[in-house]
Amino acid sequence: QVQLVQSGAEVKKPGSSVKVSCKASGGTFSSYAINWVRQAPGQGLEWMGGIIPIFGTANFAQKFQGRVTITADESTSTAYMELSSLTSEDTAVYYCARQATSAFDIWGQGTMVTVSS
Amino acid sequence: SYELTQPPSVSVSPGQTASITCSGDKLGDKYACWYQQKPGQSPVLVLYQDSKRPSGIPERFSGSISGNTATLTISGTQATDEADYYCQAWDSSKVFGGGTKLTVL
Numbered sequence: 001q002v003q004l005v006q007s008g009a010e011v012k013k014p015g016s017s018v019k020v021s022c023k024a025s026g027g028t029f030s031s032y033a034i035n036w037v038r039q040a041p042g043q044g045l046e047w048m049g050g051i052i053p054i055f056g057t058a059n060f061a062q063k064f065q066g067r068v069t070i071t072a073d074e075s076t077s078t079a080y081m082e083l084s085s086l087t088s089e090d091t092a093v094y095y096c097a098r099q100a101t102s103a104f105d106i107w108g109q110g111t112m113v114t115v116s117s
Numbered sequence: 118s119y120e121l122t123q124p125p126s127v128s129v130s131p132g133q134t135a136s137i138t139c140s141g142d143k144l145g146d147k148y149a150c151w152y153q154q155k156p157g158q159s160p161v162l163v164l165y166q167d168s169k170r171p172s173g174i175p176e177r178f179s180g181s182i183s184g185n186t187a188t189l190t191i192s193g194t195q196a197t198d199e200a201d202y203y204c205q206a207w208d209s210s211k212v213f214g215g216g217t218k219l220t221v222l
Binding site for chain 1: 118148150152154159160161162165166171203205207209210211212213214215216
């Protein structure tokens with residue numbers, strides 16, 4: 001069974017960038033899209049964007065266009081999400097999720113990113 | 118931008134049926150899916166393509182869609198079903214609803 005394991009918690013200064021990783025194990029990586037979803041404290045889920053590793057092309061929610069970069073390394077079965085120009089409003093848990101048939105069927109454990117001066 | 122509307126909260130007694138709605142413009146033209154999220158945990162997919170259950174999801178979870186509204190129904194609700202539930206519209210935007218807190222009391 002595929003598992004997605006994310007990198008650990010981060011504390012960042014306003015204006016800096018953060019890069020979160022998501023490593024897949026136990027199954028095929030390249031042919032499924034990997035998406036990124038975030039959840040601010042006490043708030044709902046927010047889709048950020050996704051990538052199909054075998055194609056290397058990513059798409060993004062309009063809100064994050066120009067500020068988020070999503071990449072994938074097939075050799076290590078790892079996807080990355082980098083968010084720049086951080087503000088306190090980017091404080092959230094960031095999840096990666098595998099996209100299967102019209103849904104996100106497998107989720108990572110989440111990575112807490114705190115933006116604080 | 119596309120929006121999905123869910124009631125903030127739904128309450129149900131144990132053993133009864135809970136229904137959670139999700140409304141969006143022309144939602145019936147898209148697929149809807151549902152996620153369950155318990156405190157401190159990652160979301161779990163409970164329904165996809167409107168009404169299909171992934172392996173391991175109990176039969177008491179069912180779904181339907183009509184017009185602009187998708188509905189998640191939990192029959193014979195158990196205390197373990199208490200959680201936040203999110204709908205998602207499946208198109209290029211993959212937007213989520215605001216979430217519904219299901220309380221079993």
